Amino acid sequence: MPLKTYQRDFISFAIDQNALRFGSFKLKSGRISPFFFNAGQFYTGRSLSFLSQCYAATLEDIAVVSSLAESNITTVASNKNDLIKYEMIFGPAYKGIPLVSSTATALYEKYHKEIPYSFNRKEKKDHGEGGDIVGAPLTTGSRVIIIDDVITAGTAIRESLEIIKVHNALAVGIIVALDRQERGTGEKSAIQELEDDYGIPVKPIINLEQIIEYLTENGGYDEHLENLKKYREVYGI
DSSP: OOOOHHHHHHHHHHHHTTSEEEEEEEOTTSOEEEEEEOGGGOOSHHHHHHHHHHHHHHHHHHEEEGGGTTSSOOOSSSOGGGSEEESEEEEOTTTHHHHHHHHHHHHHHHHOOOOOEEEEEEEEEOSTTOEEEEESOOOTTOEEEEEOSBOSSOHHHHHHHHHHHHTTOEEEEEEEEEEOOBOOSSSSOHHHHHHHHHOOOEEEEEEHHHHHHHHHHHOSOHHHHHHHHHHHHHHBO
């Protein structure tokens, strides 16, 4: 599938911000990767605003607000039945907190959708409003999409899924910035393992295949492009 405008813009901006770099990087797994993605580089108002717009655009691509699912409002996707129905978004502490709040803002400013959001506390609060959730309450049966940066081991996401389950809400999807499309110690990637374990889709703004497509289209990346293709041949899913 051809790159969409927001995906192409995201890759370009990530390179400009040094969030997406090419070279030689040692990963926690010990592998030497020809690319590295660090969402922590989106640390200014401008960059966070841009990032949140890309999350919002991805949401518009793959999901529809439950209250609108049966309406006559047109959506980006050609078939509404293919869209994930959701009611609110959730950010895992800590990295997911600015992502989910800014994405809610982007959804309102660009798409005029007032979507509730919440995030978890790492430590439960036993005074004031108390509890482990900040923001919109997770209510029984509410359909939730999780917003996070990347999935490596998937620990924070799994914790969020359990929190959502405890509150009797329903996690219906996960959106991340990047899918490395890379297997772990077994034959599956961390994203595939999550999808299999919980039966919910994980959708990235971009994936490695799309990065390769972007570099091929734009030129000037011949050496990096070759290294990415070789790495994908060895570790790709």
